Amino acid sequence: MEIHVIEKAEKISNYDLQGSQLVAIDVLRATSTMVTAFKNGALKIIPVMKTQQAFNIKKSNSQVILGGERGGVKISGFHLGNSPAEYTPENVYGKTIVMTTTNGTRLIQNSLAAESIYIGCLLNAKAVAEKLNKTRVFLACAGTRGYFSPEDFMAAGAIAWHLIQSKNVALNEKAKRAVEFFKGVKNRAEFLKLFPHGNLLIQRGFEKDISYCCQLDTIPxxxxxxCGSLYV
Amino acid sequence: MEIHVIEKAEKISNYDLQGSQLVAIDVLRATSTMVTAFKNGALKIIPVMKTQQAFNIKKSNSQVILGGERGGVKISGFHLGNSPAEYTPENVYGKTIVMTTTNGTRLIQNSLAAESIYIGCLLNAKAVAEKLNKTRVFLACAGTRGYFSPEDFMAAGAIAWHLIQSKNVALNEKAKRAVEFFKGVKNRAEFLKLFPHGNLLIQRGFEKDISYCCQLDTIPxxxxxxCGSLYV
Structure with a gap:
């Protein structure tokens, strides 16, 4: 099994994804929120790029709830933002959620050539590793507005590290760097708070989300x- | 000895520097370039904030050479940019250099309350650690245009790590994170190339500077x- 880490969504087009398994990673906060929503009983998540697409789906199906953010803040008229803390069983159990986020949704759109796309983060790193069994595996980091994000790279490292433990794998150069980084940084949340993205979340009142999203292997x-939606 | 890591120049004003030793760190590339210039025989470096100040000094003393960058590029009318590769013995031996850089000069200006200010980077991390002997030591990272820079944090970690080996020290929380980070990332240059600042240097043709500045303990x-200038 070859493991390729792609460090941001914009680089995905450089790779031939045909026949591969791809893991879409956006730790702060899209994929951590999606994983939390499913843990708490969501039936289905429909990821869309534009706010208007979400409102259009709501018009034709009034049962859906709308979730997502722009610049880290809940979109006006939406039920939920992009904080995993909002995706409680009370809010999401049995529900279909239409979700639009700045980086996470674009990441999925860029990955459609892969044979299968999984949603990964630190919370489900071990469970993701157990799903991977193809010859070519891509761990695709979202990044933040075109820039590299250390939190996504760390989660890619966590998944690759789990794979090393259990399977015969070959890591590309970036995957080696990601594993080193994951193993090297012990206090993930405190470290990520130093970076611009972590800082922005603190300013917006979401410091607790950073600690939550930095937990490892807590959700299986x-x-x-x-076909356009996420399921478990 | 208490070791405090300050993660960017803008945070220095939160600390009481009276009576302390402070190490100013701007790995890519101001402090790496300064250390290289002195290794190659420069007599004195005068750090200034504004390009015009550099031209004014040159007017009153035609022997000085001007060095520095804006946005990573050599300033028009200057002799040298901010690449350590330009500060060869041929260019700097026996010379006084007036130097202005975006982040490094501001860092020194913000640190003037300290009892002594040293210039640190990865290249001279061990030698810096050997100079430190006061009760309060600050390892002050420049950051990049107001943002946290992993390369500076890594060098702060390298200096703190050297101190742990030889002295009885207490690390603040950020210093602990910096040591973890320094120890955790093995291939520093490849790692830093992933980040926006490393990427920008590659685009500008300075990829080799990243590898050069990531060397550890090569310059004593x-x-x-x-009083307004740097000496060795």
Whole structure:
């Protein structure tokens, strides 16, 4: 099994994804929130790029709830923002959620050539690793507005590290760096708070989300993208 | 000895520097370049904030050479940019250099309350650690345009790590994170190339500078700030 880490969404087009398994990673906060929503009983998540698409789906199906953010803040008229703390069983159990986020949704759109797309983060790193069994595996980091994000790279490292433990794998150069980084940084949340993205979340009042999203292997749920939607 | 790591220049004003030793760190590339210039025989470096100040000094003393960058590029009318590769013995031996850089000069200006200011980077991390002997030591990272820079944090970690080996020290929380980070990332240059600042240097043609500045303990020279200038 070859493990390729792609460090941001904009680089995905450099790779031939045909026949591969791809893990879409956006730790702060899209994929951590998706995994939490499914753990708490969500039935289905429909990821969309534009706010207007979400409102259009709501018009034709009034049962859906709308979730997402722009610049880290809940979109006006939406039920939920992008904080995993909002995706409680009370809010999401049995529900279909239409979700739009700045980086996470674009990441999935860029990955559609892969044979299968899974949703990964630190919370479900071990469970994701257990799903991977193809010859070519891509761990695709979202990044933040076109820039590299250390939190996504760390989660890619966590998944690759789990794979090393259990399977015969070959890591590309970036995957080696990601594993080193994951193993090297012990206090993930405190470290990430130093970076611009972590700082922005603190300013917006979401410091607790950073600690939450930095937990490792706490949720054994692996959402999968299929025909436009995510399911478990 | 208490070791405090300050993660960017803008945070220095939160600390009482009276009676302390402070190490100013701007790995890519101001402090790496200064250390290289002294290794190659420069007599004195005068750090200034504004390009015009550099031209004014040159007017009154035609022997000085001008060095520095804006946005990573050599300033028009200057002799040298901010690449350590330009500060060869041929260019700097026996010379006084007036130097202005975006982040490094501001860092020194913000640190003037300290009892002594040293210039640190990865290249001279061990030599810097050997100079430190006061009760309160600050390892002050420049950051990049107001943002946290992993390369500076890594060098702060390298200096703190050397101190742990030889002295009885207490690390603040950020210093602990910095040591973890320094120890955790093995291939520093490849790691830093992933981040925006490393990427920008590659785009500008300075990829080799990243590898150069990531070398550890290769230069035993510790410049010190005294009355407006740097000396060794």
């Amino acid at each position: 749920v692996v959402p999968r993208y299929y | 020279v510790v410049p010190r700030y005294y």
